[in-house]
Amino acid sequence: MSWRAQGLRAWLLQRVTAVYLAAFTIAAAVWAVTSGPMEFAEWRAFMGRPAVAIAVLLFFAALLGHAWVGARDIVIDYLRPAALRLLVLALLALALLAMALWVGAVLFSVVSL
Amino acid sequence: MQAPAKRPRFLHLLKIAMPVTAVASFAHRISGALLIAATPFLIYALEVSLRDPAGYASVRETLLDGPWRVAVVILAWALAHHLLAGLRFLAQDLGIGFSLRPARLSAWGVNLAGLALLAFAAWRVWA
Numbered sequence: 001m002s003w004r005a006q007g008l009r010a011w012l013l014q015r016v017t018a019v020y021l022a023a024f025t026i027a028a029a030v031w032a033v034t035s036g037p038m039e040f041a042e043w044r045a046f047m048g049r050p051a052v053a054i055a056v057l058l059f060f061a062a063l064l065g066h067a068w069v070g071a072r073d074i075v076i077d078y079l080r081p082a083a084l085r086l087l088v089l090a091l092l093a094l095a096l097l098a099m100a101l102w103v104g105a106v107l108f109s110v111v112s113l
Numbered sequence: 114m115q116a117p118a119k120r121p122r123f124l125h126l127l128k129i130a131m132p133v134t135a136v137a138s139f140a141h142r143i144s145g146a147l148l149i150a151a152t153p154f155l156i157y158a159l160e161v162s163l164r165d166p167a168g169y170a171s172v173r174e175t176l177l178d179g180p181w182r183v184a185v186v187i188l189a190w191a192l193a194h195h196l197l198a199g200l201r202f203l204a205q206d207l208g209i210g211f212s213l214r215p216a217r218l219s220a221w222g223v224n225l226a227g228l229a230l231l232a233f234a235a236w237r238v239w240a
Contacts, residue, residue, distance in 0.1 A: 015206065018199050025196055040162075040169040047163060060156075067149045074146060099153055106160045 014069040017062040024059045044110055053111040060103045064096045137220040140227070141198040144191035151188050182238045189234035194227030 038046070046052060071092055079085045123129070131139070158176065161168040175181050201219050205211050210219050 015203065018203060022196055022200060022203075025192070040166040043169060044163055063152065067145075067152065070142075070145045071149055074142065095153075099156060103156045103159070106156065106163065110163050 010069045010072070013065055017066040017069075020058065020062045021066060024055065024062075045112075047107070048110045048112040050111060050113060053107045057104065057107050060100065064100050068093070068096055132217070133224065134216055134220040137198050137201070137223050140194055140224065141202070144195040144198075144227075147188065147191040148195060151184075151191075154184075177238060186231065186234045186238055190227055190231035193230035194223065197223045197226055 047056070072089060075085055075088050075092070079088060158172050162172040163169075176185050201210070201223050204219075205216070210216060
């Protein structure tokens with residue numbers, strides 16, 4: 001892909017993930033308001049349902065991709081020195097990847113297959 | 114990389130009179146950064162809440178009763194503003210509300226709705 005198309009790809013990733021994040025957040029807010037307080041066992045069983053665990057995992061995948069594009073925009077706007085910019089972007093990518101693995105492990109430990 | 118053009122620039126953020134659309138946009142960026150910073154804490158809270166009943170209770174208590182309530186309320190604003198301003202940008206991508214008048218009106222709406230949700234979250238957590 002050309003240099004310009006990479007910019008387009010990031011833009012598109014930001015929008016596509018935004019749509020899923022918005023839909024999930026609104027659905028989760030409605031669910032939280034309508035279902036009311038829960039006991040631990042109920043909460044764990046709910047999160048362990050494969051459909052819920054997958055939807056939550058997709059949420060975090062979208063969140064981390066969305067975060068990458070947005071944070072990269074901020075870094076490129078405010079950090080001018082190339083070395084510092086590279087360092088911050090590398091640390092950011094590392095942190096986001098670590099979070100992806102972490103949340104994957106958390107969900108995998110509760111999902112009931 | 115090309116050298117930036119030599120032209121006069123005035124970017125003193127505290128002295129520029131920002132139009133309401135710029136406030137919505139800048140707050141969208143700040144709220145996004147806050148939400149990224151909050152993500153590891155969110156994952157940690159999820160992990161502890163799923164571990165055992167004691168962990169679940171401690172997460173509820175920490176988020177709703179402890180000093181972390183301040184962070185919860187600020188993040189409620191960040192989430193509300195980021196979501197609403199993001200939906201506004203998505204609508205504009207589709208060419209909806211892109212001309213000046215509706216863009217200003219929707220910016221006011223988004224900014225004020227974010228603050229209203231901030232007040233609501235504060236009321237829910239403290240009252």
